Amino acid sequence: MTKKRSLxxxxxxxxxxxxxxxxxxxxxxxxxYYAFTDADGAFSFENILSLADYADIFLLSxxxxxxxxxxxxxxxxxxxxxxxxxxxxxxxxFIMLLMLPMWxxxxxRTYSIMAILDDGGFLNQLLNTELHIIGTKGAVIFGMVYDFxxxxxxxxxxxxxxxxxxxxxxxxxLGCTPVxxxxxxxxxxxxxxxxxxxxxxxxxxxxxxxxxxxLGGGTFELIGDTIERxxxxxxxxxxxxxxxxxxxxxxxxxxVMNRFGDSDEGGIIV
Amino acid sequence: xxxxxxxxxxxxFGILYIPIITLIFFSFNAENSTAVFxxxxxxxxxxxxxxxxxxxxxxxxxxxAITSASLxxxxxxxxxxxxxxxxxxxxxxxxxxxxxxxxxxxxIVTGMSMMLxxxxxxxxxxxxxxxxxxxxxxxxxxxxxxxxxxLSVLPRINELGSSxxxxxxxLGCTPLxxxxxxxxxxxxxxxxxxxxxxxxxxLDDFVISYFxxxxxxxxxxxxxxxxxxxxxxxxxxxxxxxxxxxIFILLLIxxxxxxxxxxxxxxxxxK
Numbered sequence: 001m002t003k004k005r006s007l008x009x010x011x012x013x014x015x016x017x018x019x020x021x022x023x024x025x026x027x028x029x030x031x032x033y034y035a036f037t038d039a040d041g042a043f044s045f046e047n048i049l050s051l052a053d054y055a056d057i058f059l060l061s062x063x064x065x066x067x068x069x070x071x072x073x074x075x076x077x078x079x080x081x082x083x084x085x086x087x088x089x090x091x092x093x094f095i096m097l098l099m100l101p102m103w104x105x106x107x108x109r110t111y112s113i114m115a116i117l118d119d120g121g122f123l124n125q126l127l128n129t130e131l132h133i134i135g136t137k138g139a140v141i142f143g144m145v146y147d148f149x150x151x152x153x154x155x156x157x158x159x160x161x162x163x164x165x166x167x168x169x170x171x172x173x174l175g176c177t178p179v180x181x182x183x184x185x186x187x188x189x190x191x192x193x194x195x196x197x198x199x200x201x202x203x204x205x206x207x208x209x210x211x212x213x214x215l216g217g218g219t220f221e222l223i224g225d226t227i228e229r230x231x232x233x234x235x236x237x238x239x240x241x242x243x244x245x246x247x248x249x250x251x252x253x254x255x256v257m258n259r260f261g262d263s264d265e266g267g268i269i270v
Numbered sequence: 271x272x273x274x275x276x277x278x279x280x281x282x283f284g285i286l287y288i289p290i291i292t293l294i295f296f297s298f299n300a301e302n303s304t305a306v307f308x309x310x311x312x313x314x315x316x317x318x319x320x321x322x323x324x325x326x327x328x329x330x331x332x333x334x335a336i337t338s339a340s341l342x343x344x345x346x347x348x349x350x351x352x353x354x355x356x357x358x359x360x361x362x363x364x365x366x367x368x369x370x371x372x373x374x375x376x377x378i379v380t381g382m383s384m385m386l387x388x389x390x391x392x393x394x395x396x397x398x399x400x401x402x403x404x405x406x407x408x409x410x411x412x413x414x415x416x417x418x419x420x421l422s423v424l425p426r427i428n429e430l431g432s433s434x435x436x437x438x439x440x441l442g443c444t445p446l447x448x449x450x451x452x453x454x455x456x457x458x459x460x461x462x463x464x465x466x467x468x469x470x471x472x473l474d475d476f477v478i479s480y481f482x483x484x485x486x487x488x489x490x491x492x493x494x495x496x497x498x499x500x501x502x503x504x505x506x507x508x509x510x511x512x513x514x515x516x517i518f519i520l521l522l523i524x525x526x527x528x529x530x531x532x533x534x535x536x537x538x539x540x541k
Contacts, residue, residue, distance in 0.1 A: 012449075013352025013365065016345050016416065020368050023413045027383035028371070034386055079282055082275045092529070094279070096521055101286055103517045107476055107494045108510040111502060112289035115296075115304040122292055122305050149286070199374075207376030210476070214498070224378050231481060236386065243382045247375055254374055 031247075034240030047241035054226055054242065061223040064137060065205035068144035069152075072201045073194070075145070076152035080193075081186075083153070084160035095157070102150040107210060110143055114214045117142075135217030143211040144201075151200035159193025160186065195257050203250060290514065297507035304504060314508040324509060327493040331473060334404070334489060338411035339468035345412070346419030346468075347461050351449060353420070354427045372414040381481030384410045388482065403487035410482040411475065415468035422467060426460030427453070459531065466524065 038044045083094045101109060116122045117133040124131055133139050163186065171181040187194075209224030216222075223246060230239030300309035318324055349369075356362040372380050388406045392399040399406075430453065438448035454461070476491035483492055490513070497506045 010352045010356045012348040013356065016349030016352070016369070016420075017365060019345060019413070019416070020365070023384070023387070023409055024368055024371050027387035030386045030390055031379075031383045075282065078275075078278060082279060092525060094283075096525055097283055098286075099521060100514070100518060101290060103470060103474060103521070104290060104514050105474055105476065105491055105494060105510070107491060107498060108293065108506075108513070109289055111498045111506075112293040112510075115502070116289060116292055118305070120305055122296075125305050146286070146289070149282075203374070203376050207378045209378065210495075224376075227378055227382060231382065231385070236389075239382060240386060243379045247379045250376065251374065 028247075031240045031244050034237050035244040036241075037237065039237060047237050048245070050238065051241060051245060054223070057221055057226055058223050060220075061206050064141055064222065065144065065202055068141050068148070068205045069198055069202045071141065071145045072149050072152040073198065076149055076197065077156055077194070080153045080156035081160055081182075084157050091161070095154070098150045098153055106147055109147055110211055110214050113143055113146060117215070134215060135219050137220075139215040139217075140212055140220055140222075143215040144205045144208065147211065148201040148204055151204075152197035155196040155200065156190055156193040159190040163189050199254060199257060203254075206250075207246065293507050294511045294514070296504055297511040299504050302503055304502060304507065314504040318505045318508045318512075321505075323488075323493065327488045327490045330404075330487055331489040331491075334407055334411060334487075335469050335472040338408055338415060338472045339465050341408070342412045342415035342419050342468045343461060343465045346416050346464060347423050347454075347457075349416075350420050350423035350427055351453070353424065355432075366420075369417045369420060373417045377414075377475075377477035378481070380414060381410075381478040384413070384478065385481040400484045400486060403484045406482050406484070407479060407487055407489070410478050411472045414475070414478060415471055418467045418471060419461075419464035422464035423457060423460045426457040430456050470520075 035047055036043060036045070038046060083091055083098075086094070114121075114134060117139060118124070119130070119132060119134065121134075123129075123133075167185055167189070168181060171185045172178070176184060206222075207224045207227075209222065209228045212220045212222040212225055223242065227239050227242050227246075230236065230242065296304050296307065297314055298310050298312070299307050300311040300313060349365075353362055353365065356365075384406075388402055388409075389399055392402055434452050434456070435443075435445075435448045438452045439445060443451065474491070476495060479489055479492055480495065483489070490509075494506060494509070
């Protein structure tokens with residue numbers, strides 16, 4: 001009886017399974033198909049082999065996004081910690097303040113940064129200087145940090161706020177200095193939040209094309225820009241090959257990361 | 271220590287809000303500049319409201335967000351209910367990993383894969399890709415919203431357990447009726463927050479829409495993108511200001527709603 005029931009209930013998942021196969025799995029197979037064929041549809045390794053030409057771009061993207069992720073972590077962890085340790089009402093306020101920029105469209109935020117930092121922009125007008133910021137690596141990294149910082153703070157905050165308040169007392173009663181309470185007790189307990197924060201900042205950073213377009217001043221080409229250019233110019237096979245390789249690399253690094261975090265919660269809050 | 275952490279909060283939130291505040295500030299600029307403020311005026315708001323393009327994009331965005339959020343909520347809630355009962359652990363985790371792919375994958379890859387899929391599908395069905403406009407966008411948005419809906423409903427179903435619906439069925443409910451009458455009201459908060467999340471994700475999405483979209487179905491993020499390709503006039507700032515205000519109000523409402531719910535829960539616990 002129960003077996004029959006649970007079978008019947010499992011059927012509720014059927015539309016979703018159908019949807020996922022048709023619109024998630026099949027499109028990815030098509031990407032693989034495009035990656036391994038030429039424009040006429042004949043099998044070829046040419047697209048994959050031609051990726052060597054993009055190695056520099058890929059390394060640059062990797063460099064900038066790793067730096068941005070690190071900066072987000074260094075800025076974001078203390079921020080999450082301070083918010084999680086404040087009064088419940090204050091916590092709510094800060095989380096709301098953090099989410100407002102996050103739900104403001106990324107294009108708008110990025111454009112606004114550009115308008116401020118531009119050569120004839122607001123900052124230079126205000127200070128009456130001629131600082132040249134747009135077009136530097138620093139500007140692109142700043143854009144990534146600015147746009148994705150909330151993604152680092154929120155999962156870490158969720159993790160820290162779930163830690164039992166008595167942990168702090170217990171650790172210091174047992175002789176931990178305040179610094180050691182954080183390094184020996186709190187940080188290890190918040191590791192799964194850190195891992196999802198890193199993922200949520202790194203993945204959009206390495207694949208962005210808008211930030212580098214606007215803040216890179218046209219001099220930067222990241223891997224996202226390359227894919228976008230293939231899409232605009234209609235070189236779909238090359239675009240598919242780059243997407244395919246990027247997807248594989250990201251999936252591998254995520255799997256490795258998740259080994260450290262050994263948790264599947266804390267991933268998405270908001 | 272307390273002063274230090276307060277100073278830190280002020281510093282970070284200050285930096286976080288400077289671009290947003292300057293944006294709002296310059297939306298009231300009298301001149302056509304996003305760098306030099308010459309005087310207060312509502313000129314850009316007037317120009318914004320005079321443009322039919324903006325309204326069409328706004329309408330499209332809302333239609334898309336409502337339909338894709340509804341569709342993903344229905345499919346996702348059913349999926350969560352089904353997954354909870356699934357006995358086969360391997361099948362279950364397999365389905366979950368596939369579901370999570372759009373969440374893990376960079377948007378640009380999801381967008382690319384969807385676009386190639388629709389190009390192929392349009393070729394097979396024999397219609398022009400441009401005619402798929404809304405349908406393609408609806409499918410794409412529903413697909414990337416689904417994992418978020420499932421992940422917000424599934425914990426609620428796990429929390430509820432199966433005894434209630436079993437009791438209902440022992441008392442003569444059909445499985446379907448027990449779901450709608452007993453389970454659904456109990457998991458409603460999860461379903462609602464899944465819907466809201468899907469709605470905002472759809473509203474905000476640029477990258478996937480950019481790849482999948484065609485010229486005859488313009489959404490706000492796509493319009494903003496095409497506007498920022500050229501030198502931007504403050505009317506885009508006016509548009510952004512209105513969006514920010516709308517989001518602020520939405521956040522405020524959902525915050526008040528959730529704190530009310532929390533109070534209710536606390537009271538229930540006291541009882």
